Amino acid sequence: MEAASKASSAPNGRGRRATRASGDDRERAILDTAEKLLEERPLSEISVDDLAKGAGISRPTFYFYFPSKDAVVLTIVDRLVADAAGSREEALATLAQGDPRAGLRKALEDLYAAFRSRRTVALAAAELRPTNSEARDLWSQVMEGWVSDATAVIEAERARGAAPPGQPARDLAIALVQMNERVQYATFAGESPSLEDERVLDVLVDVWLRAIYGAPEPD
Amino acid sequence: MEAASKASSAPNGRGRRATRASGDDRERAILDTAEKLLEERPLSEISVDDLAKGAGISRPTFYFYFPSKDAVVLTIVDRLVADAAGSREEALATLAQGDPRAGLRKALEDLYAAFRSRRTVALAAAELRPTNSEARDLWSQVMEGWVSDATAVIEAERARGAAPPGQPARDLAIALVQMNERVQYATFAGESPSLEDERVLDVLVDVWLRAIYGAPEPD
DNA sequence: GGACTGTATCAACACCATGTCGATTAAGTC
DNA sequence: GACTTAATCGACATGGTGTTGATACAGTCC
Numbered sequence: 276m277e278a279a280s281k282a283s284s285a286p287n288g289r290g291r292r293a294t295r296a297s298g299d300d301r302e303r304a305i306l307d308t309a310e311k312l313l314e315e316r317p318l319s320e321i322s323v324d325d326l327a328k329g330a331g332i333s334r335p336t337f338y339f340y341f342p343s344k345d346a347v348v349l350t351i352v353d354r355l356v357a358d359a360a361g362s363r364e365e366a367l368a369t370l371a372q373g374d375p376r377a378g379l380r381k382a383l384e385d386l387y388a389a390f391r392s393r394r395t396v397a398l399a400a401a402e403l404r405p406t407n408s409e410a411r412d413l414w415s416q417v418m419e420g421w422v423s424d425a426t427a428v429i430e431a432e433r434a435r436g437a438a439p440p441g442q443p444a445r446d447l448a449i450a451l452v453q454m455n456e457r458v459q460y461a462t463f464a465g466e467s468p469s470l471e472d473e474r475v476l477d478v479l480v481d482v483w484l485r486a487i488y489g490a491p492e493p494d
Numbered sequence: 495m496e497a498a499s500k501a502s503s504a505p506n507g508r509g510r511r512a513t514r515a516s517g518d519d520r521e522r523a524i525l526d527t528a529e530k531l532l533e534e535r536p537l538s539e540i541s542v543d544d545l546a547k548g549a550g551i552s553r554p555t556f557y558f559y560f561p562s563k564d565a566v567v568l569t570i571v572d573r574l575v576a577d578a579a580g581s582r583e584e585a586l587a588t589l590a591q592g593d594p595r596a597g598l599r600k601a602l603e604d605l606y607a608a609f610r611s612r613r614t615v616a617l618a619a620a621e622l623r624p625t626n627s628e629a630r631d632l633w634s635q636v637m638e639g640w641v642s643d644a645t646a647v648i649e650a651e652r653a654r655g656a657a658p659p660g661q662p663a664r665d666l667a668i669a670l671v672q673m674n675e676r677v678q679y680a681t682f683a684g685e686s687p688s689l690e691d692e693r694v695l696d697v698l699v700d701v702w703l704r705a706i707y708g709a710p711e712p713d
Numbered sequence: 714g715g716a717c718t719g720t721a722t723c724a725a726c727a728c729c730a731t732g733t734c735g736a737t738t739a740a741g742t743c
Numbered sequence: 744g745a746c747t748t749a750a751t752c753g754a755c756a757t758g759g760t761g762t763t764g765a766t767a768c769a770g771t772c773c
Contacts, residue, residue, distance in 0.1 A: 297749090297750090301750085317624065317625070319624065319625045322729090322730065322731090323730075323731070323732090324730080324731095332750090332751075332752090333751070333752050333753085334730095334731090334732090334752085335732085335733080335734095335751075335752055335753080335754095336750070336751050336752065338731095338732070338733080339749085339750065339751075342732095343731085343732085344731095401624070402624040402625075405536065405538065405620065405621040405624075406536070406538045406621075411685075415685065415686035415687065418685075418686070418687045419686060419687050422687045441700060442696060442697050442700050443693075446689055446693055446696075446697045447697060447700075447701070449677070449680075449687050449688065449689055449697075450673060450677050450689065450697050450698065450701055451673075451701070452687070453673065453676040453677050453680055453687075454669060454670075454672065454673035454676065454677075454701075456676060457672040457673065457675060457676035458668070458669050458672050458673075461668075461672055466630075466634065466637075467634035467637070467638060468634065468637045468638050468641045468668050468671070468672075469668065470665055470668055470669065474662075474665055477661060477665075478661050478665045478666060478668075478669050479669065481660060481661050481666075481705075482666070482669055482670070482673075482701070482705045485704045485705050485708035485709075486700075486701045486704050486705065488708075489704035489707075489708030489709065490704075490708070520721085541758090541759065541760090542759080542760070542761090543759080543760095551721095551722075551723090552722070552723050552724085553723085553760090553761090554722075554723055554724080554725095554761085554762080554763095555721070555722055555723065557760095557761070557762080558720090558721065558722075561761090562760085562761085563760095714773105715773100716771105716772095716773095717770105717771085717772085717773105718769100718770085718771080718772105719768105719769090719770090719771105720767105720768080720769075720770100721766100721767085721768080721769095722765105722766080722767075722768095723764105723765090723766085723767105724763105724764095724765090724766105725762105725763085725764090725765105726761105726762080726763075726764100727760105727761090727762080727763095728759100728760080728761085728762100729758105729759085729760080729761105730757105730758090730759085730760100731756105731757080731758085731759100732755105732756090732757085733754105733755080733756080733757100734753105734754090734755080734756100735752105735753095735754090735755105736751105736752090736753090736754105737750100737751080737752085737753100738749105738750085738751075738752100739748105739749085739750080739751095740747100740748085740749075740750095741746105741747090741748085741749095742745105742746080742747080742748100743744105743745095743746090743747105
């Protein structure tokens, strides 16, 4: 089904069949159109024709640049994820030396900010996940990265005696990372029971701290 | 778009246009076919024709019984939710008097078991949510129920001095309930970073207990 | 037992979105 | 100025959805 590919120069193999000329602009135009339309309506209500029209080309021509609507979104998500990875590096450094509490807050803040700034893209990615295996794989990787970071932090804190023992670090990390994903998604989507934007971080940080540093058998 | 409706006797207005005769069997056959097919493949890969064929009728006849594929799934989900509501009542009672810790564990256990026993339906519901507003509303209601239950428990525990103050009870409840949803979904779907089936409850209960009973500023 | 009513059924149709094919134009090379 | 290769699109094939209209098939009811 989905092949590997990977074109000449650009560090991104989704779409384009080995090109060179002014088609770069068109590719951009399609991506920009997609982001613009996602501000207005969900992915499911955007057709290939909408993207083509928005980029000033016909529908068949669209397929010259991308193999499908999904591929367009995945390309955009790729970049969002890459940006988020940047702040993750940074946060990890902060976390490494200095107060892990402050570092943790900063890490969660940066991550939240990264996705918040392009929430419609994040929502589209979530919409894609159930039906698109490539989207699932991409997100799996992203989650795995955060989980292993969090696992390392928890284990380090336990090793130096700052955090008590408890559930296996990785299991705890999975639950916490998934909580973050879900809570943030709900807020971005404006779901009915959801945290207000300004409250998200306070609540998440609080749960993380208690889950990591709280006594295993409280009271 | 989606109107209210609500037929004569049955406590469920989705589907059927006021009927009476042997068509009841057919309705059942459609629902059964849907559940059966969901064991095999995701909702997105099931067509109206598949449901019709499975129930031994033609596609147009399907529309005599249900207005769409989504309506079929929503009918099934309705029932799942109703069943789950049963265990919720029970769990709340357990929670009311007696050890709230044990009660909490039992509540989470029952809920997990209810959805676990029909995980493919739960997964289909999740798949529907992004595109179907009725599914979103239904799930909103369900979440709201759990959140307000959890909020009440947290407030009660704080009031009687068993739990320390902290983030607003409702905010904490939202985060915890959403964590449960996400973690359980990941496990049901067999996602890549996900908790093993036997570990889910231990981990979730642990986080709930720490989040509710742990000190606000630990260490 | 025929006229009437409402259930249940489906073939045929209209529609829409996706993805593909083939032909065509517009630039570069050499 | 013949040859490639990028870029474009009209026309088509496919596959799904939902609707229409005709029909068969009960049961009343008088």
